[in-house]
Amino acid sequence: MFKFLKRLRGEEPAQSPSSNIEPTTSVVNAEPLVVEVESVELPKRTLGEGIRSLFGAPVDREDLEDILIRADFGVEASVEISEELKREANRQGASSDAELRLLLKDLLAKKLTRSDSALNLASGSLPYVILVVGVNGAGKTTTIGKLSKWLRDGDWSVVLGAADTFRAAAVEQLGTWADRSGSTLVRPEREGQDPASVAYQTVEVALSQNADIAIIDTAGRLQNKKDLMDELGKIRRAVEKQAQIAEVLLVIDSTMGQNAMAQAKAFTEVAEVTGIVMTKLDGTAKGGILYSLQSALDLPVKLVGVGEGINDFAFFSPEEFAKGLVAYKS
Numbered sequence: 001m002f003k004f005l006k007r008l009r010g011e012e013p014a015q016s017p018s019s020n021i022e023p024t025t026s027v028v029n030a031e032p033l034v035v036e037v038e039s040v041e042l043p044k045r046t047l048g049e050g051i052r053s054l055f056g057a058p059v060d061r062e063d064l065e066d067i068l069i070r071a072d073f074g075v076e077a078s079v080e081i082s083e084e085l086k087r088e089a090n091r092q093g094a095s096s097d098a099e100l101r102l103l104l105k106d107l108l109a110k111k112l113t114r115s116d117s118a119l120n121l122a123s124g125s126l127p128y129v130i131l132v133v134g135v136n137g138a139g140k141t142t143t144i145g146k147l148s149k150w151l152r153d154g155d156w157s158v159v160l161g162a163a164d165t166f167r168a169a170a171v172e173q174l175g176t177w178a179d180r181s182g183s184t185l186v187r188p189e190r191e192g193q194d195p196a197s198v199a200y201q202t203v204e205v206a207l208s209q210n211a212d213i214a215i216i217d218t219a220g221r222l223q224n225k226k227d228l229m230d231e232l233g234k235i236r237r238a239v240e241k242q243a244q245i246a247e248v249l250l251v252i253d254s255t256m257g258q259n260a261m262a263q264a265k266a267f268t269e270v271a272e273v274t275g276i277v278m279t280k281l282d283g284t285a286k287g288g289i290l291y292s293l294q295s296a297l298d299l300p301v302k303l304v305g306v307g308e309g310i311n312d313f314a315f316f317s318p319e320e321f322a323k324g325l326v327a328y329k330s
C-alpha cells in the first residue's frame with residue numbers, strides 16, 4: 001500500500017500567511033508549510049465487479065484484435081497486444097480459455113502499470129491542494145464527493161472549494177457532497193465571482209482550520225483554450241500564494257469513447273494535469289479507452305469511478321482492471 005502522510009492531531013491551527021483574498025496576477029510560490037506528519041493507511045477501496053468483461057464467449061486468439069479495437073484500445077495497441085498474446089501463447093503452449101485469459105490479464109496489467117499512479121499525499125506539505133478539472137458532466141463533483149468521503153473515513157480533514165461559480169446548482173451539488181462526507185464547503189459569495197478568489201479562500205480556510213486537504217471544483221468550460229488556460233492559470237496562481245498544488249486531476253467520462261481523447265488532450269495542454277480520473281467505467285463496454293488515454297497522454301490513471309454511490313470509486317489497480325476486462329477468476 002502507498003505511504004500517505006498527514007498532520008499529527010492536536011496542534012495549533014496554522015496561520016494563513018496573508019489576509020488578502022483578492023488574488024493578483026503575480027506568481028508567488030509558497031514555501032511548503034512544514035508540519036509534523038504521521039504515516040497513515042487509508043481505507044481500502046477496490047474495483048470490485050465494476051468493470052465489464054470484453055468477452056461474451058471463450059477467448060479466441062484470432063478475434064482478439066477486433067474485440068480490442070471495438071473496446072477502444074486503439075488500432076495500434078490492439079494489433080500489438082494480440083500479436084504479443086499469440087507469441088506468448090505459442091511460447092508457453094497455452095491454448096485453453098483459462099490459460100489465454102491469464103496470459104491476457106498479465107499482459108494488460110503489465111502494460112498498464114506505472115510507478116506514478118499513487119495520489120500525491122506524501123510530501124508532508126499541508127494542506128494538500130487538489131484541483132479537479134474536466135468538461136461538464138464528466139463526474140468532477142461526484143468524484144470530489146467520493147474522494148472526500150474516503151479521506152474523511154481515514155480521518156483526514158477536508159475543505160471543498162466551489163470554484164464553479166457560474167452555476168448555482170453546481171455549488172449546491174458540491175454542498176450536498178460536503179454534507180455527506182463531513183467536509184467544510186467554501187462557497188462563492190455571489191454568482192459569477194472570480195473562481196480564483198474562491199480557490200484562494202478555500203486554501204485560506206484550509207490553513208485556518210488546520211485541514212489536511214483542500215479540493216477545488218472548477219467549472220470545466222472549454223469554449224476555447226485561451227479562456228480555459230487563463231482561468232486555470234489564475235486559479236493556480238491564487239492557490240500558490242499560500243500552498244503548493246499537490247495534484248491536478250483531469251476527470252474523464254469513459255463512456256465518451258474516443259471523444260474523450262480530444263477533450264483530454266485539450267486539457268492536458270493547458271492545465272498541467274498530474275493524473276487522470278476515469279469515471280463511469282461501470283457504464284461502458286469500452287474500457288480500453290483507459291488504456292488508450294494513459295498511453296497517449298503519458299499520464300497515470302489515479303482513480304476510477306464505478307458507479308454513482310459515495311463508495312463507488314477506487315484507486316486504479318492495473319491488476320484488478322485487467323482481471324475485470326478479461327473476466328479472470330483467480
Ligand SMILES: Nc1nc2c(ncn2[C@@H]2O[C@H](COP(=O)(O)OP(=O)(O)OP(=O)(O)O)[C@@H](O)[C@H]2O)c(=O)[nH]1
Pocket residue numbers: 134135136137138139140141142143170219220279280281282283304305306307308312
Ligand atoms: N454510473 C456512473 N455515474 C457517474 C459516475 N461518476 C459520476 N456519475 C454521474 O454523472 C453525472 C455527472 O456527474 P457530476 O459529478 O455532476 O459531473 P460534473 O463534471 O461535476 O458536471 P458539472 O457540474 O456539470 O460540471 C451524475 O449523474 C453522476 O451521478 C460513475 O463513476 N459511474
